[in-house]
Amino acid sequence: MTPLARLRDWFAARGWTPLPFQRQAWRHYLAGESGLIHTPTGSGKTLAAFGGPLLEALAEPPVPTGRKRNPPRPLRVLWITPLRALASDTTRALTDTALALGLPWTVAQRTGDASARDKRLARGGKLDVLVTTPESLSLLLSYPDTAPMFAALRCIVVDEWHELMGSKRGVQTQLALARLRRWSPQVRPWGLSATLGNLDDARRALLPPGVPPQVLSAARPRPMTLETLLPPDIVRFPWSGHLGLSQLAGVMARVMAVRTTLLFTNTRAHAELWHQALAAVWPEDAGTLALHHGSLDPAVRQQAEAGLREATLRCVVATSSLDLGVDFPSVDQVIQIGSPKGVARLLQRAGRARHRPGETGHVLCVSTHALELAEYAATRTAIADGAVEVRHPPRLPLDVLAQHCVTIALGGGFVAEALFDEVRTTGAFAALDAATWQRVLDFVVRGGDALEHYPEYRRVVRDDDGVYRVHDRTVALRHRLAIGTIASDGNVAVKFLRGGGLGAVEEAFVGRLRPGDRFRFAGRLLELVRLQDMTAYVRLVKQGDGVVPRWMGGRMPLSTRLAGQVCATLANDRTSPEMRALQPLLDVQARLSRMPSPDLLLVETVRRRDGQHVFVFPFAGRRTHEGLAALLAWRLGRRAPNTFAMSANDLGFMLSPQRPLALDADTLRDLLTPDGLLDDLTQGANLGELARRQFRGIARVAGLLPPSLPGRAPRSLRQLQASSGLLFDVLAQHDPGHLLLALARREALEDDLQVAGIEEALRRLQVQAIAVEQPESLTPLAFPLWADGMRGHLSTEDWQVRVRRAAEQLERRHGR
DNA sequence: GACCTGCTGCGGCTTG
Numbered sequence: 046m047t048p049l050a051r052l053r054d055w056f057a058a059r060g061w062t063p064l065p066f067q068r069q070a071w072r073h074y075l076a077g078e079s080g081l082i083h084t085p086t087g088s089g090k091t092l093a094a095f096g097g098p099l100l101e102a103l104a105e106p107p108v109p110t111g112r113k114r115n116p117p118r119p120l121r122v123l124w125i126t127p128l129r130a131l132a133s134d135t136t137r138a139l140t141d142t143a144l145a146l147g148l149p150w151t152v153a154q155r156t157g158d159a160s161a162r163d164k165r166l167a168r169g170g171k172l173d174v175l176v177t178t179p180e181s182l183s184l185l186l187s188y189p190d191t192a193p194m195f196a197a198l199r200c201i202v203v204d205e206w207h208e209l210m211g212s213k214r215g216v217q218t219q220l221a222l223a224r225l226r227r228w229s230p231q232v233r234p235w236g237l238s239a240t241l242g243n244l245d246d247a248r249r250a251l252l253p254p255g256v257p258p259q260v261l262s263a264a265r266p267r268p269m270t271l272e273t274l275l276p277p278d279i280v281r282f283p284w285s286g287h288l289g290l291s292q293l294a295g296v297m298a299r300v301m302a303v304r305t306t307l308l309f310t311n312t313r314a315h316a317e318l319w320h321q322a323l324a325a326v327w328p329e330d331a332g333t334l335a336l337h338h339g340s341l342d343p344a345v346r347q348q349a350e351a352g353l354r355e356a357t358l359r360c361v362v363a364t365s366s367l368d369l370g371v372d373f374p375s376v377d378q379v380i381q382i383g384s385p386k387g388v389a390r391l392l393q394r395a396g397r398a399r400h401r402p403g404e405t406g407h408v409l410c411v412s413t414h415a416l417e418l419a420e421y422a423a424t425r426t427a428i429a430d431g432a433v434e435v436r437h438p439p440r441l442p443l444d445v446l447a448q449h450c451v452t453i454a455l456g457g458g459f460v461a462e463a464l465f466d467e468v469r470t471t472g473a474f475a476a477l478d479a480a481t482w483q484r485v486l487d488f489v490v491r492g493g494d495a496l497e498h499y500p501e502y503r504r505v506v507r508d509d510d511g512v513y514r515v516h517d518r519t520v521a522l523r524h525r526l527a528i529g530t531i532a533s534d535g536n537v538a539v540k541f542l543r544g545g546g547l548g549a550v551e552e553a554f555v556g557r558l559r560p561g562d563r564f565r566f567a568g569r570l571l572e573l574v575r576l577q578d579m580t581a582y583v584r585l586v587k588q589g590d591g592v593v594p595r596w597m598g599g600r601m602p603l604s605t606r607l608a609g610q611v612c613a614t615l616a617n618d619r620t621s622p623e624m625r626a627l628q629p630l631l632d633v634q635a636r637l638s639r640m641p642s643p644d645l646l647l648v649e650t651v652r653r654r655d656g657q658h659v660f661v662f663p664f665a666g667r668r669t670h671e672g673l674a675a676l677l678a679w680r681l682g683r684r685a686p687n688t689f690a691m692s693a694n695d696l697g698f699m700l701s702p703q704r705p706l707a708l709d710a711d712t713l714r715d716l717l718t719p720d721g722l723l724d725d726l727t728q729g730a731n732l733g734e735l736a737r738r739q740f741r742g743i744a745r746v747a748g749l750l751p752p753s754l755p756g757r758a759p760r761s762l763r764q765l766q767a768s769s770g771l772l773f774d775v776l777a778q779h780d781p782g783h784l785l786l787a788l789a790r791r792e793a794l795e796d797d798l799q800v801a802g803i804e805e806a807l808r809r810l811q812v813q814a815i816a817v818e819q820p821e822s823l824t825p826l827a828f829p830l831w832a833d834g835m836r837g838h839l840s841t842e843d844w845q846v847r848v849r850r851a852a853e854q855l856e857r858r859h860g861r
Numbered sequence: 862g863a864c865c866t867g868c869t870g871c872g873g874c875t876t877g
Contacts, residue, residue: 127870157872180871214870287866312866339869365868383866390868413866526873533870598868755874 048103052096055146066263067093071100073259074200074233080259081206081236081248085267085396090237093261094202095139097235098122101199102148119197122174123225125182125218126204129156130350130370135204136176143174150174155181179209179218180529183449186224187525189457198229203251206236207389208369210250211436213445213530213746219250219471220449226253227467239393242435242606250438250472269395269406271425273418274299275626282415284630285829288315289382289413290322296380296411297326303377305353306360309394310382311601313338313364317593319382320362320568329359336568337363340536340596341548345567368393383413384420384695387604388427389434414829415630416696418623420603423610425621434604438472443485443784444747446474450489451515451524451748454505458514461486461507484784486513488747495780496749504748526752532742535761538580539566547571547583550594552761555581563591579761602667603695605802609643611696612664616642634825638818641826646813649820649827650708657705658834660827662697663810669802672730673717674698676803679729680716681706692834699830710815719807726798735793736786741769743789 046054049071056063063071066082067089073080074097084090098121124139126132136154143150152174153159155167159181166172167185172194177185185191201222209215226232236251238244244260252258274295276282283291300306300323308323310316320336327334335349335358346366352358356375361367368390379398385391395408410421439445446468453459465482468474487493490513492502504520505513515521536549547567558564558573563586565571570591571583603611615631618624624631634640641647641662649660663673670693678689678700690701726732744750749772753760776783794800823831 129871161875178871184872208870212870286864288864290864310866312868315866318865366870368869386868522873528873529871531870531872593865595865596867598866600867752873755872 048100051103051146052100055142063096064089064093064263066261067096069259069261070094070235071096073261074098074235075100077231077233078259079233079235079252080261081238081244081251082261082263083207083238083240083244083247084263085239085392088263088267090263091135091138091204092142094200094204094235094237095122095142097233098200099143099146099148102150103146118171118173120172120175120194121198122200122202123182123195123198124174124176124202124204125179126176127178127208127214128205128370129158129178131204132156132176132178134371139174139176148173152176155185157181179214179221182221183217183452183528184525186221187452187455187521187528189455191456192228195225195228198225198232201225201232201234203234203236205238205369206247206251207238207241207436210238210247210438213439213442215250216439216442216445216471216473217449217530219473220445220468222251223253223467223471224453226470239389240431240433241389242433243437246435246438253470254475267396267406269392269408269428271391271395271421271428272407272409273421273623274409274411275418275622276412279415279626279629283413284415284825285832286414287311287383288318289411290318292411292413293322293326296382297323299378299380299409300360301328305356305358305373305376306378306380307353307367307373307376307394307397308360308362308380308382309367310362310364311384311386312596312598313340314593314595315382316362316364317565317568321565321593323360323362324568333357333359335361337361337367339364339366340550341366341567342546345547365390367397373397378409379407380409380411382411384417384603385410385424385607386601387434387607388424388432389604391424392428392433415627415825416829418627419611419614419618420607420695422618422621422623423607423614426614426618427607427610432606432610434606440473441477441481442473442746443481443788444743445530446477446485447489447747448524448528448530450485450513451504451520452528454489454513455515455521455524458508458512460512481784488784489513493780493783495776495778495783501751502749523752524748526754527745527748527750530746532745536579537576539571540580540582542574542582542584550581551596552579553597554594563589565591565593600667602669605666605669605805608664608666608695612641612662613643616640630825637820637822637824638826639816644813646713646810646815647826648708648710648713648815648817649824650817651820651823651827652705653823655835656701656703658823658827658831659700659702659706659708660697660824660830661700662826663806664696665802665806667693667695668799669806670694670698672726672798672800672803673806674700675730676722676725677716679725690834692830694830694833696826697830699827699834701834708817710817713815713817714811717807717810719804719811722804722807723794723800726794726800726803730798732790732793732798735797736789737770737773739793739797740773740785740789743785743792744769744772747785749785 070093082090082093132154136152140152150173153163153166153172155177209218238247241247310319316338337346337349349361353373376398379395395406412418469477489505491497496502506516507513535552537552537555538549539547560573560575563572570586572586574582574584638649647662651658674691674693688703692699776786
């Protein structure tokens with residue numbers, strides 16, 4: 046029987062037939078080609094990538110058995126995943142598949158939580174397939190005995206490449222792949238990705254230049270429907286807010302209508318609050334409701350995951366921590382609370398439900414304030430148009446390159462010219478020039494000009510034979526402790542007195558609590574007993590109330606694509622259920638002011654007792670609006686001295702000048718010119734401070750900050766900030782041209798401020814008409830911005846009172 | 862009783 050016939054038989058035994066894209070992938074692999082496969086999750090991409098190596102092995106003559114029981118053999122397949130949980134799952138699946146086809150393969154997993162057996166196997170070279178993460182792969186590269194093990198590697202699969210490609214983890218992966226290509230030139234890398242707006246970039250970042258690689262896709266995307274839970278009384282529905290508990294009754298009815306629900310919120314605090322609210326009205330055994338987010342202890346999370354897999358849970362409230370990972374076929378329904386933020390993100394979440402062949406994906410969206418309805422309508426349109434967001438692969442992140450150089454110096458050493466050529470085969474460092482490369486080498490060898498007197502920064506030595514190596518054992522240990530690009534510091538572990546961890550909260554949050562104070566965390570009411578060594582010891586409390594921690598995480602702006610679509614939806618969509626429900630509110634907007642549209646920039650200036658407020662609605666996403674607000678304030682202040690309060694959301698921004706000003710369309714167009722953008726932004730947005738903040742992560746990746754030692758109390762955030770701030774100042778003073786300072790400034794400009802987005806928005810504003818309206822009171826579009834702005838100045842109580850009063854006033858005035 | 866913005870991800874430790 047031919048290998049292909051055997052593989053087909055294996056499919057047939059499961060009631061499947063190979064899909065066209067799977068057969069294509071096998072064919073290209075066997076022809077010696079590389080490629081990128083993009084499909085919705087759960088559509089058989091694992092087998093598309095694994096089938097090639099299987100067929101290849103089946104075609105080989107059988108290994109004579111009986112002599113040596115476990116002869117050393119070369120590794121065939123390296124499988125890289127971004128998640129440990131996926132690594133275990135994949136290891137199981139690959140083992141079973143190989144076994145069922147009669148291939149006596151050893152498949153092992155090499156991740157931080159891998160068993161001792163697997164770690165031994167991975168170092169010992171008696172494996173056929175190795176499943177690992179980018180970090181663990183880098184660690185392998187730091188050991189000199191790894192190279193022989195990879196010498197005959199044939200296939201590399203990078204799973205969930207869309208998750209990795211936009212981050213420094215992706216760059217770390219690119220560098221490792223370049224090394225593996227050098228060791229085994231015959232290797233064929235394959236990437237697996239969800240749908241992306243820029244597949245070509247994804248391919249270029251992953252696959253070597255030269256041979257044109259294959260880009261394959263599953264023929265049919267999984268159909269998906271988006272439904273909105275319309276508020277029963279739109280007239281009474283809040284104009285601002287983010288939590289949405291007013292919809293609790295409706296959500297509860299939907300949760301009870303099916304067997305299992307995944308309820309997504311956008312933040313960890315909201316997950317805790319929704320869990321608490323559902324628990325208060327939960328009619329069943331409390332054990333059938335669970336909570337899942339990134340600050341919970343792994344054991345607590347695994348419990349929820351197991352409950353989903355075994356279908357013993359009715360509902361799990363989760364954040365993005367459940368976006369990715371092991372599939373849960375038993376989930377019947379996905380609910381999204383609040384803004385979807387992006388098309389890719391909502392598709393990913395919706396895909397978690399009814400994850401069974403042939404079934405349509407579905408998501409129920411629950412709005413937390415009125416205008417979110419427009420976001421849902423816009424998202425539905427964007428999904429239909431296939432307008433999925435792009436992810437930009439980082440370019441020239443020299444901190445990652447410096448780390449990689451030390452890793453390779455540890456793992457047997459390198460010759461400078463050869464490594465230079467090697468790293469330039471990656472997408473991230475294709476544009477690396479010789480001078481910069483020399484400075485990176487200089488940095489790892491002597492720390493550069495400012496740090497050369499500190500021995501701990503002299504990590505790599507150029508030996509007499511011209512090879513760069515690490516000789517110092519302390520440097521080696523410290524480096525292996527610090528491998529990776531993810532920085533997460535300053536968290537306080539939450540533990541019961543008798544052991545048993547619940548998770549982690551931020552230092553600043555526990556810092557405000559005194560022993561005896563109560564707070565809600567991990568779905569429980571807790572009392573702080575004492576705080577010691579970055580650990581908060583707690584005990585369970587039965588009754589009462591407590592504050593919910595807030596974590597300062599990412600700020601999740603609406604994707605630019607979606608923000609633009611929201612504007613078009615507001616202007617044109619009169620038929621979707623969401624927009625029909627929103628109509629009364631839009632009528633108020635049109636009566637008080639006017640509706641924005643893609644061709645028209647709407648500006649509103651309002652005088653209230655609390656002063657003048659200027660609202661601008663470019664619909665460019667929150668991050669861009671923050672930059673635009675800073676820019677406009679800076680330029681206005683230059684014309685006439687003034688002080689501004691600012692706030693921004695996904696639809697627009699607000700400036701509240703201390704001295705009232707008069708604005709007309711022409712003045713605004715002048716002020717919103719792209720000319721001189723960089724200079725004005727540098728001063729207006731205080732780029733120096735942003736770069737200083739950005740520097741902490743860079744310093745960690747580049748190996749300038751001492752790693753915290755396992756088993757010891759982690760360093761506090763203050764300590765870390767102090768040492769990275771000190772380094773920043775030392776470099777700025779003694780070595781102002783240092784490559785890591787330049788990187789910090791560039792990242793602050795590109796990632797923090799998103800200067801490209803600002804520039805694009807400004808260019809668009811130049812050709813848009815500008816309408817300056819002077820409504821007599823806050824409009825529905827302006828209200829959330831005003832409410833947000835107030836919150837910065839006032840205590841929560843004052844803020845609530847003011848918001849309520851303002852809302853009542855509006856109701857009276859517009860007869861809502 | 863109403864009100865709460867701020868995501869995710871990995872790794873090191875060992876020589877009985």
